[in-house]
Amino acid sequence: MTVLHLNGVSRVHGSGENAVNALVDAELTIAAGELVAIMGPSGSGKSTLLNLAGGLDAPTSGQVLVEGTVLASLNKKQLAGLRRRSIGYVFQDYNLVPSLTAAENAALPLELDGMSAGKSRKLALAALEEVGLDVKQGDRFPDELSGGQAQRVAIARALIGDRRLVLADEPTGALDSTTGEEVLKLLRARCDAGAAGLLVTHDARHAGWADRIVFLRDGRIVDTSAPLADADALLEGVE
Numbered sequence: 748m749t750v751l752h753l754n755g756v757s758r759v760h761g762s763g764e765n766a767v768n769a770l771v772d773a774e775l776t777i778a779a780g781e782l783v784a785i786m787g788p789s790g791s792g793k794s795t796l797l798n799l800a801g802g803l804d805a806p807t808s809g810q811v812l813v814e815g816t817v818l819a820s821l822n823k824k825q826l827a828g829l830r831r832r833s834i835g836y837v838f839q840d841y842n843l844v845p846s847l848t849a850a851e852n853a854a855l856p857l858e859l860d861g862m863s864a865g866k867s868r869k870l871a872l873a874a875l876e877e878v879g880l881d882v883k884q885g886d887r888f889p890d891e892l893s894g895g896q897a898q899r900v901a902i903a904r905a906l907i908g909d910r911r912l913v914l915a916d917e918p919t920g921a922l923d924s925t926t927g928e929e930v931l932k933l934l935r936a937r938c939d940a941g942a943a944g945l946l947v948t949h950d951a952r953h954a955g956w957a958d959r960i961v962f963l964r965d966g967r968i969v970d971t972s973a974p975l976a977d978a979d980a981l982l983e984g985v986e
């Protein structure tokens with residue numbers, strides 16, 4: 748099932764002499780179960796692509812579809828609802844609410860959607876357990892968690908409910924390399940469990956967790972590759 752489809756998407760920032768073609772005619776499809784990495788030099792359009800995929804920004808031309816819905820066809824309220832129910836974000840700096848516990852942070856999207864506190868806490872604790880955190884850790888505040896634990900909470904929050912699309916912008920940027928690998932392993936596992944993931948990264952080793960890597964240059968998709976398939980082919984050659 749296709750979760751995200753970018754259909755000939757372009758985004759021009761600014762106008763006239765200052766116009767920047769941040770994304771040009773991008774075609775991208777991500778299915779449930781897939782993790783796709785985006786790589787490219789600074790200013791190549793990675794954040795622009797991620798923002799368009801998450802409905803935080805609108806294309807100048809082309810269409811963005813999430814679970815079959817054209818985002819531009821929705822009014823503001825409908826778009827906010829779809830984003831809350833279908834899309835989760837994971838940022839480099841976790842973006843947890845400091846005055847809420849880990850479980851309250853994870854439960855936030857459900858409560859915003861009108862679920863009772865008791866029911867959303869139950870689901871939040873289950874979501875935290877899926878990312879390897881127990882009840883005790885769930886009752887801690889963000890400043891009482893390690894960076895890796897905080898990012899786990901962010902992943903739990905991104906995928907709570909039945910949200911299918913997780914958009915991760917340099918999620919390991921603030922973590923040491925071992926913790927970063929653990930967070931990516933977790934993102935990979937959540938995609939294996941049925942989510943669709945889009946991961947912006949500068950690190951080729953981290954991109955190795957993805958099914959495909961999309962390379963951007965000057966706003967254009969210049970190459971896509973399948974690192975895992977290549978690794979399998981190499982191993983087959985050895986046997």
Ligand SMILES: Nc1ncnc2c1ncn2[C@@H]1O[C@H](COP(=O)(O)OP(=O)(O)OP(=O)(O)O)[C@@H](O)[C@H]1O
Pocket residue numbers: 760761767768769787788789790791792793794795796
């Ligand atoms: N709001 C904006 N107004 C004007 N230009 C913008 C805006 N946002 C991005 N740009 C420009 O669009 C181009 C793509 O930017 P974008 O942030 O998507 O790149 P990036 O690949 O994410 O870069 P980085 O790796 O540095 O985060 C750049 O030339 C940038 O300067």
